[in-house]
Structures are given as structure tokens and as C-alpha cells.
Amino acid sequence: MLSKNTIKRITRLGQKKYRISEGLFVAEGVKVIQELLDSCLEVQELYTTDETLFNTHTFISISPKDLKSISFLTTPQKALATFKIPTSVHSMDEGLTVALDNVRDPGNLGTIIRLCDWFGVEELICSEGTVDCYNPKVIQATMGSIARVNIRYINLEGFLKETSRASYGTFMNEDNVYETALPNEAVLVLGNEANGIRSEIKALLKNQISIPRFGAIKATESLNVATATSIFLSEFRR
Amino acid sequence: MLSKNTIKRITRLGQKKYRISEGLFVAEGVKVIQELLDSCLEVQELYTTDETLFNTHTFISISPKDLKSISFLTTPQKALATFKIPTSVHSMDEGLTVALDNVRDPGNLGTIIRLCDWFGVEELICSEGTVDCYNPKVIQATMGSIARVNIRYINLEGFLKETSRASYGTFMNEDNVYETALPNEAVLVLGNEANGIRSEIKALLKNQISIPRFGAIKATESLNVATATSIFLSEFRR
Numbered sequence: 001m002l003s004k005n006t007i008k009r010i011t012r013l014g015q016k017k018y019r020i021s022e023g024l025f026v027a028e029g030v031k032v033i034q035e036l037l038d039s040c041l042e043v044q045e046l047y048t049t050d051e052t053l054f055n056t057h058t059f060i061s062i063s064p065k066d067l068k069s070i071s072f073l074t075t076p077q078k079a080l081a082t083f084k085i086p087t088s089v090h091s092m093d094e095g096l097t098v099a100l101d102n103v104r105d106p107g108n109l110g111t112i113i114r115l116c117d118w119f120g121v122e123e124l125i126c127s128e129g130t131v132d133c134y135n136p137k138v139i140q141a142t143m144g145s146i147a148r149v150n151i152r153y154i155n156l157e158g159f160l161k162e163t164s165r166a167s168y169g170t171f172m173n174e175d176n177v178y179e180t181a182l183p184n185e186a187v188l189v190l191g192n193e194a195n196g197i198r199s200e201i202k203a204l205l206k207n208q209i210s211i212p213r214f215g216a217i218k219a220t221e222s223l224n225v226a227t228a229t230s231i232f233l234s235e236f237r238r
Numbered sequence: 239m240l241s242k243n244t245i246k247r248i249t250r251l252g253q254k255k256y257r258i259s260e261g262l263f264v265a266e267g268v269k270v271i272q273e274l275l276d277s278c279l280e281v282q283e284l285y286t287t288d289e290t291l292f293n294t295h296t297f298i299s300i301s302p303k304d305l306k307s308i309s310f311l312t313t314p315q316k317a318l319a320t321f322k323i324p325t326s327v328h329s330m331d332e333g334l335t336v337a338l339d340n341v342r343d344p345g346n347l348g349t350i351i352r353l354c355d356w357f358g359v360e361e362l363i364c365s366e367g368t369v370d371c372y373n374p375k376v377i378q379a380t381m382g383s384i385a386r387v388n389i390r391y392i393n394l395e396g397f398l399k400e401t402s403r404a405s406y407g408t409f410m411n412e413d414n415v416y417e418t419a420l421p422n423e424a425v426l427v428l429g430n431e432a433n434g435i436r437s438e439i440k441a442l443l444k445n446q447i448s449i450p451r452f453g454a455i456k457a458t459e460s461l462n463v464a465t466a467t468s469i470f471l472s473e474f475r476r
Contacts, residue, residue: 107345111462118461120452145458178476214358214475220383223356224349227468230461234469237452238416 025134029077035144110141117145169205263372267315273382340367348379355383407443
């Protein structure tokens with residue numbers, strides 16, 4: 001049975017301040033954990049209710065009731081592990097980088113990390129107001145992709161001032177992305193779910209692009225930031 | 239104060255059988271409700287905790303506690319309404335149609351409905367095993383787009399056998415969508431989150447297309463069905 005101390009130590013990793021002080025984050029589910037074990041990330045503790053699942057790693061066998069006491073999921077998924085938060089690597093200022101300006105929804109950030117992985121975007125820059133990528137809900141939504149994308153939380157204004165690459169901001173009624181020539185070396189900026197890109201960031205962006213709407217005049221007024229990211233990345237890579 | 243009967247009548251609309259027997263579905267939040275009120279859908283009851291919100295419609299003023307007792311959201315959003323489920327219109331067998339084979343996640347279906355609205359896809363065909371589009375979580379994710387897309391639940395095999403349009407199935411390792419000429423008249427088929435398109439459906443599809451992966455060999459093994467839909471629709475419309 002898990003001690004009260006262990007339960008407290010793990011569940012408080014739901015809070016960013018404890019993730020920072022411990023240098024750890026939580027991953028759940030066999031598929032996500034297996035992908036992270038296969039990556040360069042370092043596992044700290046691995047708990048499972050099924051001893052047949054992880055025969056190549058040291059694990060602690062626990063009861064379903066114990067798993068429920070440390071899980072962040074409504075329906076716990078047979079295994080939970082803690083991994084060390086990696087130190088972020090400095091940018092090489094090359095290739096295609098995605099930059100997020102205060103994206104708040106963990107599901108959106110997780111989906112965007114998975115899209116970066118799919119489209120071979122090695123670096124993701126997050127403004128300091130963007131949801132923490134080691135939030136358990138983000139980890140869940142990345143499906144293991146978090147191990148393959150280098151994510152840095154920095155001052156977005158400073159980053160955009162310093163990059164030598166062309167920057168592309170995504171807005172509602174700007175240049176049609178389908179008619180814009182897109183380079184291999186670029187920074188693609190997406191904004192907050194409700195407010196878009198802040199005006200002080202917009203002022204730093206040399207190019208402003210949009211996905212045209214094909215529906216009726218009364219069609220939906222915007223696309224979700226994660227689906228918009230998928231279309232922009234597809235356009236940069238196709 | 240709401241009567242026990244009213245609370246029961248509304249909360250059981252979370253179940254498909256009661257939505258069918260009552261012919262009603264639930265929408266929540268000012269933005270979603272306002273979009274549906276502005277559409278051709280017929281409102282049945284409108285409850286709100288803020289009398290200043292809906293001055294052009296008849297509403298029932300309730301307390302936040304009452305709203306909590308009928309809401310399907312963790313954080314209720316000031317208003318809840320019931321609308322009549324519209325009768326679905328028969329297909330014209332023209333233009334671009336999206337067809338879903340057993341998509342189960344309400345958030346994915348809601349996002350796909352919103353994408354159909356954005357890309358001017360007027361008809362969405364759902365296999366009988368696809369999650370019900372009047373599920374409260376789907377309605378929430380559509381952000382009002384449900385009123386602008388004609389959604390039909392039918393036998394997908396029968397539909398594909400009868401359509402005169404070219405059908406395009408989406409798979410993992412088939413023809414590169416970026417190198418495929420896509421017509422204006424087509425049926426685009428997407429499959430279940432875990433299992434993709436069923437083999438009996440696949441046998442009926444004349445074209446099989448894929449989004450190529452640009453990341454490393456060890457990159458994420460698949461895209462979420464909603465993000466894949468956004469990229470395929472973008473390719474059909476660009």
C-alpha cells in the first residue's frame with residue numbers, strides 16, 4: 001500500500017510549483033509511459049497494477065485502489081510514472097519553429113506538441129503565459145510526443161526580436177495562406193484561444209497569414225487553435 | 239426554484255434515448271445558445287442566471303444553484319437551453335461530403351462539425367456507431383456550428399454503394415494527399431480513433447489517401463482524427 005507521503009508527493013505534481021521544485025512530471029497510461037521510457041527521458045518511479053506490462057524496467061506493483069489515489073485521470077489507466085523534466089536545449093535559430101502566445105488549454109497545447117512531432121518541428125517556443133507543458137493533461141494529450149519536441153518557455157518578444165528567420169503570425173483576415181509562398185526557415189506564431197496574438201507581439205511579425213473561410217457568411221467565426229496549427233503546418237510542409 | 243420534475247426532464251437529455259423520445263437536445267453557454275437562437279433551430283426552453291442576456295427571447299430566470307442542478311458542465315455558463323432536434327434533410331449527392339465511420343469521442347465529433355462549417359461542407363454522414371451529435375459535449379464543442387451542417391446517421395455501407403461521387407478513404411500509408419488531385423464532388427471518409435476505417439467500408443472506397451509524416455522515424459504514430467480532418471478538408475478546398 002502506498003504511504004500518505006508518497007500519495008501527497010505525487011498528487012501535488014499536479015501543481016506547477018511542485019513540478020519545478022521536484023524537477024518531475026507525471027505521465028499515465030501504458031502507451032504514453034512506454035513511449036517516454038523508449039525516449040531519452042529519465043524515469044524516476046513507475047507504478048503499475050499489471051506486472052506483465054513493463055518487464056524491462058523496475059516498477060512498483062500497486063492495487064487499482066492505490067492507483068486511483070495518485071491518478072489525475074477520471075478512469076486510471078493501469079500505470080503511472082514520474083519522469084525528470086529535461087533541461088531545455090538552446091535554439092539553433094534554424095528550420096521551422098512554432099511559437100505560442102499564451103495558449104491556455106492543456107488539450108490544445110498537447111495536440112500542438114503532437115502536431116510538431118508529426119510535421120518534424122523540433123522546437124516549440126511558449127510565451128511565459130502559455131499553459132505548462134508538464135501539466136498532466138498536456139502530457140496525456142501529447143501521446144508521448146513530448147519526448148521528441150524541444151519546448152522552451154521564454155519571453156516571446158525577446159525571441160522574435162532576436163531571430164534571423166521570417167516570422168508568420170496567424171490572424172483572422174490577413175493574407176490567404178494558400179496563396180503565400182512559405183519558406184523552410186520560419187517562425188510560425190499562434191495566439192491565445194479567445195484573444196489571439198497580443199498587439200505588442202503582432203507588431204514584431206513581418207508576415208500575417210490566415211486560413212480563408214469557405215462556408216456561408218454566417219459560418220463559424222474561428223477555428224480552434226490546434227486545428228488551425230495543423231493546417232498551417234501542413235501548408236509549410238506540403 | 240426549478241421543480242424536481244423539470245430537473246429530471248432536462249438532465250435525462252444527457253441520454254440518447256430520452257433525446258429521441260423528447261425530440262430535444264441541450265445547449266449551454268451564452269455564445270452557443272445565441273448562435274442557435276439566430277439559426278433556423280427552434281428553442282423550447284431558455285434558462286439563465288442573468289436577465290440582461292437574452293432580451294429578444296422568452297426566458298426563465300433561475301439561480302446559479304438551479305443552473306448547477308441542470309447543467310452538464312463542471313462550471314455552468316450562465317445559461318442553458320433546450321432546442322428541438324431538426325429532421326434531417328435528404329442528400330443531394332453533390333459537392334463535398336464528410337463521412338465518419340464510428341468516431342466515438344464527443345470532442346472530436348464537435349470539432350469536425352465546426353470544421354465542416356468553416357470549410358463549407360454542408361453534409362456530414364455518420365455511421366450508426368458514431369457518437370450522437372446531440373450529446374451535450376458534442377454541442378459544446380461545435381460552438382454553434384451544429385445549426386449549419388446537415389448531419390445524418392445512416393448505414394454507411396449503403397450510402398457509399400449508392401453515391402455517384404468519388405470516395406476518398408483516409409489511412410496511414412496510402413497515396414500522399416499532397417500529390418493527389420482532389421475533385422470538388424467527393425465523399426471524404428474518416429475512421430474510428432483507435433481502429434480507423436472498418437475493412438468492409440475500406441473495400442468500398444475507390445481512393446485511399448494519407449497525410450505523410452515529416453518527423454523522425456520515431457515520431458508519433460498517428461494524428462488525431464479531428465486534426466487529420468482539418469488537413470484533408472484544407473487540401474480539398476485550397
